[in-house]
Amino acid sequence: MLLLNSTAIYTVVTYTPKHKEIWNAFITKAKNATFLFHRDFMEYHSDRFTDFSLLVFKEEKLMAVLPANIKDRVVYSHQGLTYGGLVVEEKLGFGYINDIFDAIKEFLKATGIVELRVKQLPEIYQKKPSNELYYLLSKGSVLDTQMVFAVDYSTPLRIHKTKQKYFRQGVQQGFVIKKEQVFDAFWNDVLVPRLQYKHNASPVHTLAEITLLQYKFPENIYQYNIYLEEELLAGITIFETDQVVKSQYGATTEAGERIRAFDYLFLYVINSYKDKKKYFSQGTATESNELGYNPGLVKQKEELGCSIYLQHIYSYTL
The missing domain is CATH 3.40.630.30 (Gcn5-related N-acetyltransferase (GNAT))
Structure with missing residues (x-):
């Protein structure tokens, strides 16, 4: 009612x-x-x-x-x-x-x-x-509007042909993908150094914080890592809600980048939820530049099948 x-x-x-x-x-x-x-x-x-x-x-x-x-x-x-x-x-x-x-x-x-x-x-x-x-x-007023990128599973997946080619090549590589509850290796060896090197930045969550949150929400927070001959090449940290799976963090090593392990992992994870969830979110592409977004990141997310949804930030004066 x-x-x-x-x-x-x-x-x-x-x-x-x-x-x-x-x-x-x-x-x-x-x-x-x-x-x-x-x-x-x-x-x-x-x-x-x-x-x-x-x-x-x-x-x-x-x-x-x-x-x-x-x-x-x-x-x-x-x-x-x-x-x-x-x-x-x-x-x-x-x-x-x-x-x-x-x-x-x-x-x-x-x-x-x-x-x-x-x-x-x-x-x-x-x-x-x-x-x-x-x-x-x-x-009141809209202070800002961000683009939120997500795959809508109710429509056919539209993955760019280049990404599909990398995925087919990855099948021949012998990659091993593991769903894990531990974040240490990804945080210390991939995510933190990669963010520091490429963006002079750090993840919002420290290793201690993400570990604590995973302990509190074991069904919602977990990790996918991709390996070749036991070498960690890339990872994606997942935040799962009732109808959305979100890649909260994603990063690759230089070695993983050369053999497109990150693309392979993303397509593997996206395909894993197509019959279980409504959306796969890849978050925003916001950046502090004159455009307000990272064009390369926008292209990457769209090639992985994402559409754009809007998130407004409102201000109401009292």
């Missing part, structure tokens, strides 16, 4: 540890949440972000939550996550969500907040269309 109208008065409260159980239970049944909103995930980097998550109640019933942090009187949903937004029950209609957003705005203004910024949950992660909040936020 869809609930269309609301006449209730809502109570908005900030998250405290006593809310952990009810928060996590709500996340599991919401129409627009992933394990990134679980408190065990959100709190792995609690030393870097000041939490300002909100819960919205109608009498005693939890109706919505907002994963968020605060910095300089601005509330963000969420600076430490790939996406944010208002998480709601499946049955809530626009009228309810409009009233909930009004209650949140009043609460934020009363606590001295001057701005709300929300990083949109891309549509590929929504179990059902959940764009009510983004319509309401559009009355």
Whole structure:
């Protein structure tokens, strides 16, 4: 049953540890949440972000939550996550969500907040269309728009012929692919040195952090590595949600690059989920240059069958 109208008065409260159980239970049944909103995930980097998550109640019933942090009187949903937004029950209609957003705005203004910024949950992660909040936020402004690249498994895979050629060649190489729960070799020998060499950058997660998160979410976070004669050539770190498999990290050694081991691994992994998931996401291609994106990365993702979905970052002045 869809609930269309609301006449209730809502109570908005900030998250405290006593809310952990009810928060996590709500996340599991919401129409627009992933394990990134679980408190065990959100709190792995609690030393870097000041939490300002909100819960919205109608009498005693939890109706919505907002994963968020605060910095300089601005509330963000969420600076430490790939996406944010208002998480709601499946049955809530626009009228309810409009009233909930009004209650949140009043609460934020009363606590001295001057701005709300929300990083949109891309549509590929929504179990059902959940764009009510983004319509309401559009009355403010769009600060930025990012391209999110994903393979849609409901349509025929469109892999570039060059990538298909590399895959056929890889079959003859004798590659061995392993699905693993340990990240040490990939992080230390491939990912960290490669990011440092090519981009003078480091992964968002340290080895200790990704190991902890995998321990907390063993069904959602794991690793694919590709070997030749026991030499690690490339790897892909997977974040799996209900309908999306995402390559959170991917990197190859110079030796792996020469024999196209990374391309072979990507196509192997993409094909592995075509009957199990709705989408395979390769994330963004955002870069700090005049274009705002990396053209080479865009080309690579499109050749691996990706289409472009948009992720807006909204600003709402209170």
